[in-house]
Amino acid sequence: MHRIQIIDSHTGGEPTRVVIAGGPDLGDGPLSGRVERFRTGFDAYRSGIVNEPRGSDVVVGALCVEPHEPGCIAGVIFFNNVGYLGMCGHGAIGLMVTLVHLGRVGPGEHRLDTPVGVVVATVHGDGSVSVANVPSHRKVKGVVFDVPGVGRVAGDVAWGGNWFFLTELPGEELEVGNVERLTDRSWRIRQAVNAQGFPEVDHVELFGPARSPGGHSRNFVLCPGKAYDRSPCGTGTSAKLACLAADGKLGEDVDWVQEGILGTAFTGRFRWLDRAAGIVAPRVTGTAHVIAEATLLLDEGDPFCWGIRAVTSES
Numbered sequence: 001m002h003r004i005q006i007i008d009s010h011t012g013g014e015p016t017r018v019v020i021a022g023g024p025d026l027g028d029g030p031l032s033g034r035v036e037r038f039r040t041g042f043d044a045y046r047s048g049i050v051n052e053p054r055g056s057d058v059v060v061g062a063l064c065v066e067p068h069e070p071g072c073i074a075g076v077i078f079f080n081n082v083g084y085l086g087m088c089g090h091g092a093i094g095l096m097v098t099l100v101h102l103g104r105v106g107p108g109e110h111r112l113d114t115p116v117g118v119v120v121a122t123v124h125g126d127g128s129v130s131v132a133n134v135p136s137h138r139k140v141k142g143v144v145f146d147v148p149g150v151g152r153v154a155g156d157v158a159w160g161g162n163w164f165f166l167t168e169l170p171g172e173e174l175e176v177g178n179v180e181r182l183t184d185r186s187w188r189i190r191q192a193v194n195a196q197g198f199p200e201v202d203h204v205e206l207f208g209p210a211r212s213p214g215g216h217s218r219n220f221v222l223c224p225g226k227a228y229d230r231s232p233c234g235t236g237t238s239a240k241l242a243c244l245a246a247d248g249k250l251g252e253d254v255d256w257v258q259e260g261i262l263g264t265a266f267t268g269r270f271r272w273l274d275r276a277a278g279i280v281a282p283r284v285t286g287t288a289h290v291i292a293e294a295t296l297l298l299d300e301g302d303p304f305c306w307g308i309r310a311v312t313s314e315s
Contacts, residue, residue, distance in 0.1 A: 012231035012264035016094030051307030067113035082225035087161030089234010160238030186222035232260035
């Protein structure tokens with residue numbers, strides 16, 4: 001019987017499951033190496049923690065480990081129903097609120113070690129959290145694809161801690177009641193993007209007009225395992241900021257309010273790291289709420305001890 005202690009939270013509606021004890025021993029060293037050990041030697045734990053029957057396609061796991069980079073309060077490896085994430089904005093916010101809940105941190109700046117670099121999370125007095133994400137940039141502007149069942153689609157390829165294809169589909173309503181159609185169209189777009197020269201892209205981000213006062217845009221983000229992000233997506237917001245900066249549509253340290261499909265919002269801003277190369281340092285602010293403390297029981301006599309594996313093209 002394997003016992004895994006977890007704390008669940010949600011950030012703008014998107015769940016994070018933080019593993020605080022009982023996860024696999026990945027040894028020490030850089031997080032980039034440890035996530036590879038997780039992938040190749042302990043992937044059953046990933047599935048058992050976040051997949052059904054204990055989880056669902058939308059749950060994002062966050063394995064807390066000892067940091068490698070100096071000055072970090074924790075290391076974290078993010079994972080989902082089909083694999084591993086370089087960074088996770090909503091997950092970093094959820095992790096910080098969880099650490100506050102445990103009494104391990106208080107208000108102020110805290111460094112987190114991730115497989116794609118160190119991020120700085122600031123816990124504010126009102127309980128919100130700002131994440132200074134990894135350097136982000138747009139790789140390609142205005143690429144055009146013919147997508148079966150969708151038509152001609154134009155968009156940008158950008159990095160915000162994960163790889164995104166960002167586009168607008170005129171006439172599409174970005175509403176919860178339209179999720180099945182949005183998922184289908186986004187999945188078709190991703191397959192076309194992957195097949196036509198961008199295999200690294202595993203997130204698709206659709207944009208439309210904001211619905212709430214003060215909002216600048218609303219998005220629908222399809223994640224690698226075909227679940228949609230309930231939050232406005234922290235790494236997706238970072239990728240969007242990189243595109244806005246490159247196009248001269250947003251200035252340094254100017255707020256951009258990004259709504260998600262549920263109407264919850266993140267506030268993003270950026271500063272230039274290398275204007276000539278189009279590299280920005282994004283900062284994303286949001287709120288999270290702790291919703292559960294539990295111990296997962298993984299009994300090897302259970303036929304679904306290690307989860308019901310998600311069946312997608314990723315599997």
